[in-house]
Amino acid sequence: MHWPHRIPPLFRPALLIALPWLLAGCAQTSGLGYYWQGLRGHLQMLQAARPLPEWIASSDTPPALRERLQLAQRARAFAVTELHLPDNASYHRYADLHRAAAVWNVVAAPPDSLTLHTWCFPVTGCIGYRGYFAEAHAREHAAQLAAEGLEVSVYGVPAYSTLGYLNWLGGDPLLSTFVQWPEGDFVRLLFHELAHQVVYAKDDTQFNESFATAVERLGSARWLSTQAGPEARAAFAASEARRREFRALTRAARERLSALYAQNAREALAPEALAAMKSEAMQDFRARYAVLRAGWLAALDGAPSPAQIAGYDRWVAEANNAAFGAQAAYDGWVPAFEALFAREARDWPRFYDAVQQLAALPAARRHEALCALHPAAPLETLCARHPHPTPPPARP
Structure with a gap:
């Protein structure tokens, strides 16, 4: 199609x-x-x-x-x-x-x-x-x-x-x-x-x-x-393993920051307290990345460091709310779409039709449907606002 x-x-x-x-x-x-x-x-x-x-x-x-x-x-x-x-x-x-x-x-x-x-x-x-x-x-x-x-x-x-x-x-x-x-x-x-x-x-x-x-x-x-071929598969497997670990690390940092900002919205924290808690979260994120990076380099066993690691280094050094927010846009709903693909029997045309149906919905209903597909979606999505979402209808 x-x-x-x-x-x-x-x-x-x-x-x-x-x-x-x-x-x-x-x-x-x-x-x-x-x-x-x-x-x-x-x-x-x-x-x-x-x-x-x-x-x-x-x-x-x-x-x-x-x-x-x-x-x-x-x-x-x-x-x-x-x-x-x-x-x-x-x-x-x-x-x-x-x-x-x-x-x-x-x-x-x-x-x-x-x-x-x-x-x-x-x-x-x-x-x-x-x-x-x-x-x-x-x-x-x-x-x-x-x-x-x-x-x-x-x-x-x-x-x-x-x-x-x-x-x-x-x-x-x-x-x-x-x-x-x-x-x-x-x-x-x-x-x-x-x-x-x-x-x-x-x-x-x-x-x-x-x-x-x-x-x-x-x-x-x-x-x-x-x-x-085997070489391309091995190279991608190593790259994907790093990407998966980095996504998990940044997702945890986003969830921690999201929880902090939600607390601030509820309690109106003093600016100094908010700044200190945010700084602590960012320092912890960078410390955890340093450990992760050391493991990547050890796995290379003296081989040249891939360019991707340098890219991760730059991202972490410059990370802020904007960088975390942009990253969330690329992977926040991915588990829901993967669940939808499985629900549609891994049939690509059926999957695309189902996604088009979601895209045609008003934003609130679209997000409810995505949350229903993957209730454990990250905190930065709107799922917390839809505790009892209705899943989208399955195609025959």
Whole structure:
């Protein structure tokens, strides 16, 4: 089952004008300058993209890149035939961006909450992050938010989705920012971005990102078990073990902070007391990470430290409410979606239909249904507000 986005030719020029709003959540710092950088940045990316067969056939293409683009072709076909992800123009072209990230996202949260600040746009709705094609512009906006008293985080994003709206322009391309990732991580990102073209719930970042994360996890597991070689499976298993342990660590820290902020909301703690308790929670988080990291390095037994560990190091060093809030958006509902996939007999079209039904519900009912699918969801979700949720109806 596929969900093509057919845009009538008459409306395509107007859509180009609207492009900055499409990119706003995934892409000057305010006003027209912000929208212009989104339009210009994406069009430059499209202009740099060439069809995969051209890159593969060119004698100028390095062998390692040629091999990876051939892998991308196989993974793209697998996404359609095995995962029933959209069969369209996306990820059939490649662009070398000559930079470290596709865009840089800015996220922000109050000093006493993990709830992300949101920005609202006509097409994407209200979302908890704002993207820039230039890191300097992202950091400029982050500084403005920090001056307003918010905690902010800026992080590079290797890819983003235009939700299928621009497949008539060639679709979203493969990018140099992630194409050389280890095989398992590469295919999971590809599946994640394609999942955004299947279902999108306006104004619900956590729903959208958790759904795509569930698809990437389930899809990459299928790929690795049927398509990858032993070396790729072993590398991914080690990477996934670290990722799983880190998720557990950060989830525990989020729950501790959430409980603290809930206590503050109830009791109006003195600012000094709140600051001390928050500092203690963060110090404990970083101490626990140091222990976890030491175990990772010991397991490597003298081998070079993977780049992922350096990424974890940076995240922990800069962790704050905004960083924790953004992370929650990517995995908060994942267990519920995985439970829904199992309930739908691991049938991809049935699963997507069930998710579309959830996306069509009002937000409160949608969250109730997700809580019913996985009552033990993390504290930062809305499950605490729905002690007796009603599960969504099962399909026959």
